Amino acid sequence: MTHRVRFQPDDIEVRADGSETLVVLAARAGITLRGACGGAGTCGRCRVRVTGGKIRVGEAVLAAPLEVPACQARPAADLEVVVPSASRLEEHRVLLAARAASVLGEEAGTVAPDGPLYRRVSLHLPSPSLDDPVDDLSRLLRALKGQVPADVRVPLEVLQELPSVLRANNWRVCVGYHVDDDGRSAEILDIAPGDAAVAFGLAVDVGTTTVVVQLWDLAAGTCVGTAGSYNRQAAFGDDVITRIIYAAEQPGGRQVLQEAVVKTVNELIGQVLAGAGVSSEDVGAVTFAGNTTMMHLLLGADPTYIRLEPYTPAANHWPLLRANDLGLAINPRAVVYTVPGIASYVGGDITAGVVAAGLNHKEGITLFVDIGTNGEMVLGNRDWLVACACSAGPAFEGGGIRAGIRAIPGAIEEVTVLPGGYEVFFRTIGDKPPSGICGSGLISVLAGLVDAGILDRSGRFRKDLGTPRLREAEDGPEFVIAWGSESGTGEAISLSQAEVENLLRAKAAVFAGIRTMLGALGLDLEAVDEIYVAGGFGQHINIKDAISIGMLPDLPPERYHFIGNSALKGAAAALLSKTARREIAAVARNVTYLELSAGNRFMEEFTAALFLPHTDMELFPSLKGGN
Ligand code: FES
Structure with missing residues (x-):
């Protein structure tokens, strides 16, 4: 039986047969709900108000009015559903756009065309x-x-x-x-x-959280437009694992996720083409770089075995496709190139980044680090390359941290705590009243709390301090970074003991990954000549803070380089240059992947790194005597 489901205040109606959840129906209506847990019903971010009709939740049929997680509800009659703004991803997309404009502006540039794809x-x-x-x-x-x-x-x-x-x-x-x-x-x-019109191509970075599209003039090698937004797949889970589970366990889940990301890409294509006044027919090639799960979901491939030991993807090297295979809103015969990946947790985004950073040409030993929910690392030079991935957990992306938010205006990105913890100074993105703390801000908070003597080396709040900012909450001690009177939400922004521990685990995983990889090659930290820090998050990290909490190696600042969105840079190079595509293929083929879960070394390193900065202070010579 068919039901009508009307979403408000958008006033959009869709038809439903009762088998799909309100999240899927909302997506069909063009409304992307937030959904950190991927439909497990545990995060509460997808809540909607059913103001008319009946819904089915499991076996129970419930009548309006009521408030439910949309991921748990299916229509049992015609429905009126109100989607509050707090449950919509769109609200966050607007904020991202403001941030993206400044961040991505720096990414655009010129690449000498040498065998463009079209x-x-x-x-x-x-x-x-x-x-x-x-x-x-x-x-x-x-x-x-x-x-x-x-x-x-x-x-x-x-x-x-x-x-x-x-x-x-x-x-x-x-x-x-x-x-x-x-x-x-x-x-x-x-x-x-007629005569030849300019040939255009698109470079696309498909991130788990954000998607960025660049439009390139393929003959001139110039970038003529960039657009970015949240990946609409975020309605079905915050991280790759929840999305793999969604694809595997929800009826039609794989197709839903593919449609969500294609819709995101097509919207961004529409924006860049309109902005540059370019016709979709003039776009003859697209390159995609993304992690292995994102590529599976974009191409509609079954990602199930990525998360099951021994972690085997359907493919690392995908064939050249056509735009109409994926439903892209460009010339239907446009070629679609996917940057090849290395392993299930080291994808084409990393291959692209390695080539963009030029690791494969370096004489000295270079470390490439991309930090997100997973920390992906590549170490090597022009003769050899080794890669590994560690699960840093979602803490740096705000997961498991009450005040954790993405890098949007109002996010605290830098913190100074005065000794004793009586005074805290912070800087927010866009100088807006604080609404939470982004990843780089969390690193800064941790460093500030250690610096001011609020946290001891094991990451415990000191008990003997008189500052009112250190207070006892329901779940134990917490430190107030911004009082309710200062914040944009009216709520105090604080970090609890349990949250400090989440952050400790995340930073320890990154450092342990680096040490394990070096150890496997018989190298110590000093052997690393240069470090490239990739990713939008990496771009905003204060290296001094990251070293002082023991996340990144204690090496001179001049050895560190920020490379920004290296996946996008690599995708653009692949679009324009045959040489880049050859190098990308060679890197993907020749990198040796190190599985950290094999053997005990990673766990030993991880345990040793669960201190601030580390159990072994010899590894942090510049901090000795400071803590
Ligand atoms: S409760 Fe988490 S997505 Fe619905």
Whole structure:
């Protein structure tokens, strides 16, 4: 039986057969709900008010009015559903856009085109005559000779329209084509009457949290537009594991997740094209970089075995696809290239980052670190590369921290705690009243609390301090960073003992991963000549703070470099350069993956790193005597 479900205040109605949850129905109505737990019913972020009709929750049928987690409710009659703003991802997307504009502006640039994935050429063919009556295809191939490799594939749909296209503008045509990376063959993707228009391509970073799209002029090698927003998949889980579970366990879950990310990408494509005044037909290539799970979900592949030992992905190297395989809102025959990954937890975003940072050309030993829910690391130089991944947990992304929020305006990103803890100074993104603490802010808070002597080396709040900021709450001691009177929400922003422990585990996992990888190669920290810190979060970390809490190695600041969104940089390089694609393929093939769960070494390192900064102060010479 079909029910009508009307979402308010949007006033959008969708039809439902009763099998889908309100989260899925809301997504179909274009409303993305928040959903940290991926539909487990435990996070409460997807709450909606049912003001009319009946819903089914498990076996029970409940009548309006009531408030429920949308992920647990299915229609049992026609429904009126009010979606509060706190449950909508869109509210957060707006905030992200403001942040993205400044962050991503720095990412755009110029790349010398060297074999872009899509090219265009103008041809003026001689018209047929009784002396030269060859067929249209032969005439076209004759004109292309010398411009493209001799082996040219012409798809049937191009051939079907060829006679009228050639004659529409007196035998002047613009031919769009793709040359295979071995340079021996090419495929014609489109032909249009008239002179060659500029060929465009898109580089896309598909992050678990955010998606960023860049539009590039493929002949000039210039970026002409960037747009970013939250990944609509966030309605179905905050991290890759909850999304894999959603894909595996919810009916039609894989398709729902694929539609969500494609919708996100298409919206961003629409924005960049409109902003640059470019037609979707002029976009002939797209490159995607993302972690292994994101690539599976984008391509609709079963991700189940990524999370089950021995952690096997469906593929690390994906074939070249077409835009219409994925439903992308561009030229349907546009080529789609996916940056190859290395392993289930070291994906194409890392391969792209390694090439963007140039690790594969370095003489000295270089460490590449991308910190998010997973810490991914690559160590090596032009002769060898080793990668590993550690689960840092979601603490740096705000998971398991009451005040934890993304890097949006109002997020505290830097904190200074005066000795004794009576006074706290903080800086927020956009100088807005504080509404929470973002990842870099959490590192800064931890460093500030250690510095001011509020936390001891084992991460415990000291009991002998008189500051009113250190107070006893329901769940134990907590330290107040901003009082309710100062905050944008009216609620105090604080960090509890349990939250400090979550952060300790997250930072310990990163440092233990680095040490385990170095140890496996018989190297110590001093052997590292340079460190590249990647990711939007990495860009805002204060290195001194990260060293002082024992998350990153105690090496001179000049050895550290921030590389920003290196996945996007690598995706752009792959779009424009055959050399970059060759290097990416070689890196993905040649990196040795180190599984940290095999053997005890990682656990030993992890336990030793659960101190501030570490049990072994010899590893932090610049901090000795300071704590
Ligand atoms: S309670 Fe619905 S997504 Fe978490």
